[in-house]
Amino acid sequence: MVDHTQCEQSLQLLDTEVVRITSELIRIDTTNHGQGHGWERPAAEYVAEQLTDAGLNPRILESAPGRANVLARVHGTDPDRPALLVHGHLDVVPAESALWSVPPFAGAIEADLVWGRGALDMKQALAMTLATLRHWHRTGTRPQRSLVLAFTADEEDSAAYGAAWLAREHSAEFAKVSDAIGESGGHTYHAHDLQGAPVRLYPIGAGERGTAWLHLTAYGQAGHGSRMRPPFRNVRTHDSAPGAGHEPAEASDRVDSSNAVSALAAAVTRIAAHSWPVRLTDTTRSSLHAISAALGMSADVASANFDAQRDLDGVLDRMGPAAELLGPTVRNSTNPTMLAAGDKLNVIPQRAHAGVDGRVVPGTDAEFRATLDQLTGPRVDWEFAHRSTPVESPVDTATFAAMRAAVHSQDPQAHVVPVCLSGGTDAKHFAPLGITGYGFVPLGFPSWFDQRGLVHGVDERVPVTALQFGVRVLDRFLRTVA
Structure with missing residues (x-):
C-alpha cells in the first residue's frame, strides 16, 4: 500500500518525468521523409524500455526494416469492460536546422520551454502517456478499463508502415477495443466572449475530414519552346470522362495540339479559386x-x-x-501543393503534373468527385494519390464525459467543446475495426503562448507547465474513464 506521502512524491516525479521524457524523445531523430523513407526503430526501443520499467510487456513490431511500432496492454480492474486504445505516432516531419533558433533534435529545455521537432506533434503526448504509466507502477494504480497502447510509425505520411499496417495485419490486438484517444485536441485555446472577457476553450476531436491527396496530369504535344502553338484542337482517340476510376490512357492517346503546362496551370488555378459550399x-x-x-x-x-x-x-x-x-472544417478544401513539368527551358513538355491536398467533409464524397471532374475539365486527368475516409464520433458518450471531467479537474473554468479536425490522424485507420476515435492530448497553454504555426513549423516548442497540466489531466482521465 502506497501512503499519501509516497503518492505525493510520485506526483512530483510525474511532473519531472514528463519533461525529461519529452526532451529525450525529441533527441531521437525520427524524421519521416515520405515515400517509405523513415526510421522509427530507435524511438520504439526507447518507448519499449520505458514501458518495461513501468511493469509492462511491450512488443516491437516492424512493418519493414526500421519502421517500428510498439504495442502493449495495461490490464484494468474490470476486464469485462471494452478496452480503450491510446495511440500516438513516433515519427516527425523534417526540420531545416538552419532556420531554427535551437537545434531541432537537441531536446533543449530553455526558459521553461522544451524545444524541438515533435514537441507539439507529438512526442509530448507519448511522454505524457509513458510518465503516467510509470507513476501508476510506483503507486500500484490500475485503471478501471484495460488499455491497449499503440505507438505507431509513419503517421506523417500515409500510415502504411504504422496504424494502417497494424489494423490490417494485427487486427486481433484490437478485437475488444471500443474507443480510442489520439492526437489533436484537449489543449487550451484562448478566446474571448462578446464582451471581451477571456474564455478558455478545450477542443476535443470528435471527427475528421477525409484525406484526398490528388495527382493531376495534363498531356500535350512536345516541341521547341520557340514555336507558336496553333489553336487548341483535341485529337484524343477516346472519350472517357476524366476523374476517379478513370484508367490513364497511353501517352499516344493523349497527344493534342495544346500546351500541357498551360492546361494544367488553368486547372490548378480553378481548383485553388473554387469556393466550396458549407x-x-x-x-x-x-x-x-x-x-x-x-x-x-x-x-x-x-x-x-x-x-x-x-x-x-x-x-x-x-x-x-x-x-x-x-x-x-465546415467545407471541403483543395490546396495545390506541387507542380512539375519539363526538363529544359526551351522544350515544351509532353506532360505536366500537379499535386493537390484535398480534404473531404463526411458525407460529401460524391460531391467532391463531381466537382473535381468539373474543375479539371477534359484536358486534365486526376486520381487519388492517397485517400482515407472521414470519421465522426458521438459526443454524448461516457468517454467524452470523462475527458470533460478530467479537464475540469485542472481547470474548473474550462469550456470543453467538440470539434471536427481539419486534418487527419491515425484514428481513421482504426475506425474500420469499429473503434470510435477522439482527439485528446491535454495541454494547458498559458495565454502568452501561441502554438499556431509551431506544429510542423520552425522553432516548435511546448511550455513545461503545459506538459505538467496535461499529464495530470491524462492521469485522471485514464484512471476514471468507465
Whole structure:
C-alpha cells in the first residue's frame, strides 16, 4: 500500500518525468521523409524500455526494416469492460536546422520551454502517456478499463508502415477495443466572449475530414519552346470522362495540339479559386452550438431563421480567434501543393503534373468527385494519390464525459467543446475495426503562448507547465474513464 506521502512524491516525479521524457524523445531523430523513407526503430526501443520499467510487456513490431511500432496492454480492474486504445505516432516531419533558433533534435529545455521537432506533434503526448504509466507502477494504480497502447510509425505520411499496417495485419490486438484517444485536441485555446472577457476553450476531436491527396496530369504535344502553338484542337482517340476510376490512357492517346503546362496551370488555378459550399455535419453542428454558447452568442445559431449556407461566415467573423476551431472544417478544401513539368527551358513538355491536398467533409464524397471532374475539365486527368475516409464520433458518450471531467479537474473554468479536425490522424485507420476515435492530448497553454504555426513549423516548442497540466489531466482521465 502506497501512503499519501509516497503518492505525493510520485506526483512530483510525474511532473519531472514528463519533461525529461519529452526532451529525450525529441533527441531521437525520427524524421519521416515520405515515400517509405523513415526510421522509427530507435524511438520504439526507447518507448519499449520505458514501458518495461513501468511493469509492462511491450512488443516491437516492424512493418519493414526500421519502421517500428510498439504495442502493449495495461490490464484494468474490470476486464469485462471494452478496452480503450491510446495511440500516438513516433515519427516527425523534417526540420531545416538552419532556420531554427535551437537545434531541432537537441531536446533543449530553455526558459521553461522544451524545444524541438515533435514537441507539439507529438512526442509530448507519448511522454505524457509513458510518465503516467510509470507513476501508476510506483503507486500500484490500475485503471478501471484495460488499455491497449499503440505507438505507431509513419503517421506523417500515409500510415502504411504504422496504424494502417497494424489494423490490417494485427487486427486481433484490437478485437475488444471500443474507443480510442489520439492526437489533436484537449489543449487550451484562448478566446474571448462578446464582451471581451477571456474564455478558455478545450477542443476535443470528435471527427475528421477525409484525406484526398490528388495527382493531376495534363498531356500535350512536345516541341521547341520557340514555336507558336496553333489553336487548341483535341485529337484524343477516346472519350472517357476524366476523374476517379478513370484508367490513364497511353501517352499516344493523349497527344493534342495544346500546351500541357498551360492546361494544367488553368486547372490548378480553378481548383485553388473554387469556393466550396458549407456542409455541416453532426460534429460541426455540435461544435458550432458549443463554441457559440461559450462565447455568449448561442442565440445566433439557435434561431429558426439561421441558415448555415447564408449566415455561417458572419457568425464565424463574430467568433474572433475561436473561429479557427470551426471554420476550416465546415467545407471541403483543395490546396495545390506541387507542380512539375519539363526538363529544359526551351522544350515544351509532353506532360505536366500537379499535386493537390484535398480534404473531404463526411458525407460529401460524391460531391467532391463531381466537382473535381468539373474543375479539371477534359484536358486534365486526376486520381487519388492517397485517400482515407472521414470519421465522426458521438459526443454524448461516457468517454467524452470523462475527458470533460478530467479537464475540469485542472481547470474548473474550462469550456470543453467538440470539434471536427481539419486534418487527419491515425484514428481513421482504426475506425474500420469499429473503434470510435477522439482527439485528446491535454495541454494547458498559458495565454502568452501561441502554438499556431509551431506544429510542423520552425522553432516548435511546448511550455513545461503545459506538459505538467496535461499529464495530470491524462492521469485522471485514464484512471476514471468507465
